[in-house]
């Protein structure tokens with residue numbers, strides 16, 4: 177019913193994915209040239225998908241466009257809350273009071289705002305590495321320092337929390353705010369109830385604020401279950417939960433996210449500092465509501481397609497690049513692969529694969545804060561035929577490189 181094999185041309189839409197990669201990955205402008213033309217790259221980098229959005233969302237957008245007027249828009253009724261909270265109840269057996277729901281064009285702007293609101297210059301934020309780089313950017317912007325707690329990794333590439341280290345960071349007298357990422361970007365870990373409970377105990381013990389960034393929560397593998405931190409800490413006031421339809425339904429360009437703030441004082445301050453003054457984009461709102469209300473079947477089909485893509489990649493790597501270590505991510509459409517044994521002498525993986533394979537991907541330490549040497553992050557949310565071509569190019573490039581040294 178839904179066609180995830182369709183190849184869709186994105187050029188000419190000013191997509192970051194197609195047109196912004198030089199700046200984002202290579203910190204370069206048009207002067208940076210590659211042996212491949214821009215439209216020849218296989219793009220396995222930024223976290224949006226090469227799939228068409230659900231037809232149910234397209235229909236809702238068309239219907240809104242037909243109303244012909246795009247005036248100032250806010251959210252004045254309970255319809256969106258009702259739809260979103262039903263989604264949370266159905267998927268996570270979790271609900272929250274309507275007044276806690278705030279909106280932001282994105283989780284990134286909300287993280288900037290929350291960090292500034294909560295942290296004084298001498299205070300520190302805490303994160304696990306490897307990490308989503310914006311957790312550091314927000315701290316830098318707010319002028320606060322970051323305490324890093326590296327995740328542990330076993331020989332199979334499976335990640336776990338170093339609780340002793342995490343507690344040591346939390347015990348720092350200047351620690352104020354934990355950026356918790358679940359499912360974790362880039363490792364794809366879905367934290368278990370046991371792990372979440374231990375983290376919650378530590379956060380509570382040191383009376384810290386915690387932002388639980390759960391933007392990838394709807395994109396678990398079919399055999400995994402996401403647990404919101406809010407369920408594990410049902411009464412903890414200093415918790416902020418971030419979720420969004422943008423990753424799940426490929427709506428990143430429509431900029432809309434749910435920021436659930438329990439503490440009434442922080443909530444009022446968050447709203448008071450809202451530079452959009454409570455306005456939302458009228459099309460974004462329509463798409464988000466349609467997604468949660470009508471996107472369920474598409475979402476299920478997407479998850480199955482992504483599961484198959486992961487299996488496909490793992491089989492391909494076993495056969496063609498057996499030294500690569502890539503456990504199937506428990507969530508996200510992002511594979512996190514250790515290529516250090518395949519390319520021990522290559523420092524800049526993104527540059528290598530762009531030049532030698534015509535594949536755009538994100539390299540470990542350069543993009544994910546630290547604890548990521550020799551890793552690449554591969555976006556697998558694309559038609560399988562494109563994925564196959566990307567992998568083939570990558571393994572051919574590795575073989576050629578080995579022969580040349």
Ligand SMILES: Cc1ncc(COP(=O)(O)O)c(C=O)c1O
Pocket residue numbers: 223281282283284285308357361389391420422428432433
């Ligand atoms: C963990 C995490 N948080 C936030 C974002 C971005 O959120 P938004 O597009 O809502 O600003 C991403 C995007 O990749 C992400 O991986």
